[in-house]
Amino acid sequence: LITLFHDLAKPKSIKRINNRIRFFGHEREGAKKIARIMGRLKFSNKEISIAEKIVKNHMRPGNLLQAKILTERAIYRFFRDLGDETVDLLLLSFADRHSYLKIRATKKEVSDYKKFAGLMIEKFFKQKELEKREKIVNGHIIMKKFGLKPGPIIGKLLKIVEENYVLGKIKTTEHALEFIKTKCKRLLRNLQNS
Structure with missing residues (x-):
């Protein structure tokens, strides 16, 4: 179904620019359309979400x-x-x-x-x-080390650490905490002052 309908919004988004046909934004509009169609066809929310994600990012x-x-x-x-x-x-x-x-x-x-x-x-x-692999740092470790309270910022810090861990820029818990301290100084300062 996704394969058939991923370009569904091309007719609505067609533009001629410098003698070329373009379809800017058709993927975003197509994601909305496929969600509506699949909803009417009684697909599950999970199936609709998958289809939206694929069409939006194709x-x-x-x-x-x-x-x-x-x-x-x-x-x-x-x-x-x-x-x-x-x-x-x-x-x-x-x-x-x-x-x-x-x-x-x-x-x-x-x-x-x-x-x-x-x-x-x-x-x-x-x-x-x-x-x-086992996580090298978790929210509790970060909160204890930097004196922070639970909140969305802990998730953001964990996301930054995870990305750099997978990319090989962070290898140990100590390295992760040092990374947070140096790379996220401004963020930590704002948190500790609030």
Whole structure:
């Protein structure tokens, strides 16, 4: 269903810019439309949420590929945002691009995208393995070390630590706490003063 309807909003978002047809924002509008359709068809909330996420993000893999510099941080955030739907999205994106690249692309472009999708899937499963490791720091440790109270900021700090841990920039609990102290100084100062 997602494959059939991921470009549903293209007609509504069509624009001609410098003699090129563009569909800016069709992914966001398409996500809303597919949610409404699936709701009427009595799909579960979980299924609707998955479909929305995939349709809303189906342009991201192509944008990552076209980035001049594809950083590990950008890849990490892509995987974090898509979660378990990452592989499905990459396969949809490959099929989508393959369908129109055949018309106006070289074999090299199709091959490059295939390699990119394969590499991203491989990296995704490696990252999932890293995320299964025991956490090097938790909210209680952070609150005790910095004299903080429970709240959303603890979650933000944990998210920053997790990202840098998976990227290999943090290796131990001590390193994580030092990282928070130096990299998040302003944030900590504001918290401790409130």
